[in-house]
Amino acid sequence: MSYNGRYISVVIAASGMGKRMNADINKQYILLKGKPILAYTIEKFEKNEYIDEIIIVAREEEKQYCLEEVVKKYNFSKVINIVSGGDERQDSVYEGLKAVNKSCSIVLIHDGVRPFIRDVDILNSIDAAIKYGSSVIGTRVKDTIKIVDRNNHIVDTPDRRILWAVQTPQTFSYELILKAYKHAKDEGFIGTDDSMLVERLGHKVKIIEGSYANIKITTPEDLKLAELLL
Ligand SMILES: Nc1ccn([C@@H]2O[C@H](COP(=O)(O)OP(=O)(O)OP(=O)(O)O)[C@@H](O)[C@H]2O)c(=O)n1
Ligand SMILES: C[C@](O)(CO)[C@H](O)COP(=O)(O)O
Numbered sequence: 001m002s003y004n005g006r007y008i009s010v011v012i013a014a015s016g017m018g019k020r021m022n023a024d025i026n027k028q029y030i031l032l033k034g035k036p037i038l039a040y041t042i043e044k045f046e047k048n049e050y051i052d053e054i055i056i057v058a059r060e061e062e063k064q065y066c067l068e069e070v071v072k073k074y075n076f077s078k079v080i081n082i083v084s085g086g087d088e089r090q091d092s093v094y095e096g097l098k099a100v101n102k103s104c105s106i107v108l109i110h111d112g113v114r115p116f117i118r119d120v121d122i123l124n125s126i127d128a129a130i131k132y133g134s135s136v137i138g139t140r141v142k143d144t145i146k147i148v149d150r151n152n153h154i155v156d157t158p159d160r161r162i163l164w165a166v167q168t169p170q171t172f173s174y175e176l177i178l179k180a181y182k183h184a185k186d187e188g189f190i191g192t193d194d195s196m197l198v199e200r201l202g203h204k205v206k207i208i209e210g211s212y213a214n215i216k217i218t219t220p221e222d223l224k225l226a227e228l229l230l
Helices: 037-046 060-072 091-098 119-132 174-188 195-199 219-230
Strands: 009-016 053-058 077-086 102-112 134-140 154-156 164-173 206-209
Touching: 009 037, 009 091, 009 134, 037 053, 037 060, 037 102, 037 119, 037 154, 053 060, 053 091, 060 077, 091 102, 091 174, 102 174, 119 134, 119 164, 119 206, 134 195, 164 174, 164 195, 174 195
Parallel strands: 009 053, 009 102, 053 077, 134 206
Antiparallel strands: 102 164, 134 164
């Protein structure tokens, strides 16, 4: 364990309510081939030799379920803490970041509902975060993207060669991401990913090309795709 003497932590955000999934249970606990989505996700980091610890962020009322039905059931020994999340993903991740080990040097932030992350992407994101201070896994946009106005009239067609769709993990020097989260909190800024908070500090974030299979399970169609990918 550990990467060239650096202590590597992972914060897995699993405190959402899955409104777009519209299922009976929160989507991170939906079973795929009998196993919760969240368990597939944790397993990727549990088995990665460079990861030292995993912090799960769960809804307060689901913490016990998460402990019994995911962490204990699948013997995840690297999960050292399950902390309560907040209203927004950003609030949840912040709680996770505050709970990492004091020795943490690099932290990966990952969505609990992205179970198809590959080992190579985890490794590349750690390498890039060590080199540049921050990294984000993403893919080149395949479609042509349009910018539209309030009436859904197209106002611009940006050059596709400079467009990327970003995923997680988003990986940072611990000191930098904590500073970015504190800054965003002080300013009342809510971003849609972690990188935005670091970008706001004026820091350049490195994009690493990942895989289109690293989907975020969001809507019912994604469950069908996930079953195929398994
Ligand atoms: N307050 C929140 C909201 C989201 N998440 C987590 O962030 C990840 C990505 O968010 P998303 O796919 O948007 O999940 P939900 O918020 O659950 O979905 P929805 O927006 O459809 O309600 C998920 O693993 C989710 O559990 C979180 O930890 N805390
Ligand atoms: C962080 C993220 O995974 C990047 O794609 C995503 O922004 C989180 O969830 P969202 O609520 O669907 O934006």
